[in-house]
Amino acid sequence: GENVEQHPSTLSVQEGDSAVIKCTYSDSASNYFPWYKQELGKRPQLIIDIRSNVGEKKDQRIAVTLNKTAKHFSLHITETQPEDSAVYFCAASKKGTYKYIFGTGTRLKVLA
Amino acid sequence: SAVISQKPSRDICQRGTSLTIQCQVDSQVTMMFWYRQQPGQSLTLIATANQGSEATYESGFVIDKFPISRPNLTFSTLTVSNMSPEDSSIYLCSVIWGANTGELFFGEGSRLTVL
Numbered sequence: 662g663e664n665v666e667q668h669p670s671t672l673s674v675q676e677g678d679s680a681v682i683k684c685t686y687s688d689s690a691s692n693y694f695p696w697y698k699q700e701l702g703k704r705p706q707l708i709i710d711i712r713s714n715v716g717e718k719k720d721q722r723i724a725v726t727l728n729k730t731a732k733h734f735s736l737h738i739t740e741t742q743p744e745d746s747a748v749y750f751c752a753a754s755k756k757g758t759y760k761y762i763f764g765t766g767t768r769l770k771v772l773a
Numbered sequence: 774s775a776v777i778s779q780k781p782s783r784d785i786c787q788r789g790t791s792l793t794i795q796c797q798v799d800s801q802v803t804m805m806f807w808y809r810q811q812p813g814q815s816l817t818l819i820a821t822a823n824q825g826s827e828a829t830y831e832s833g834f835v836i837d838k839f840p841i842s843r844p845n846l847t848f849s850t851l852t853v854s855n856m857s858p859e860d861s862s863i864y865l866c867s868v869i870w871g872a873n874t875g876e877l878f879f880g881e882g883s884r885l886t887v888l
Contacts, residue, residue: 705879759806760818763815
């Protein structure tokens with residue numbers, strides 16, 4: 662079955678710096694890759710996603726890149742702010758299954 | 774996006790008892806799921822709640838321990854049976870919203886602590 666690895670497990674950056682979180686998936690049939698942000702005590706919320714027909718997608722300070730050949734995808738946050746501090750989860754799924762496999766999560770801490 | 778309400782939001786339970794969590798969605802949705810998030814861990818799919826039929830369970834989860842109901846397209850329940858401290862987790866209801874986009878949205882979760 663699908664397996665999604667996520668690194669790093671924790672990440673501390675200074676406010677204003679960039680943060681990068683990387684995920685690797687195992688099933689080459691996966692074609693949808695969302696990223697979720699979970700603040701303490703709250704539900705995971707979708708922040709950005711990418712489909713396999715696109716190599717990069719950007720939304721203001723966040724961007725996601727996908728390398729299908731290497732089966733890697735990454736979340737990039739630029740100009741980090743304290744409110745970006747949260748746990749981020751990547752996920753992978755295959756069209757038609759709607760079954761999401763989540764990575765192990767990255768705890769991002771933005772230091773003011 | 775869909776509005777997903779869960780009850781209870783949290784509870785403290787005694788070992789050996791059972792608790793039913795309710796999930797109500799403000800719109801009809803085809804795909805509804807139950808996830809578990811153990812303390813400090815990732816999200817693990819328990820089962821797909823199928824409307825009008827038995828739920829589809831993932832490896833490691835069984836109907837006797839986690840019975841699920843889905844009487845209609847807006848409501849589902851998850852029961853955690855014969856609880857032990859290892860069942861202390863957040864249980865999250867989730868739905869696929871948008872037939873074309875297939876985005877997964879979560880309820881606020883139900884935090885269970887088993888003593």
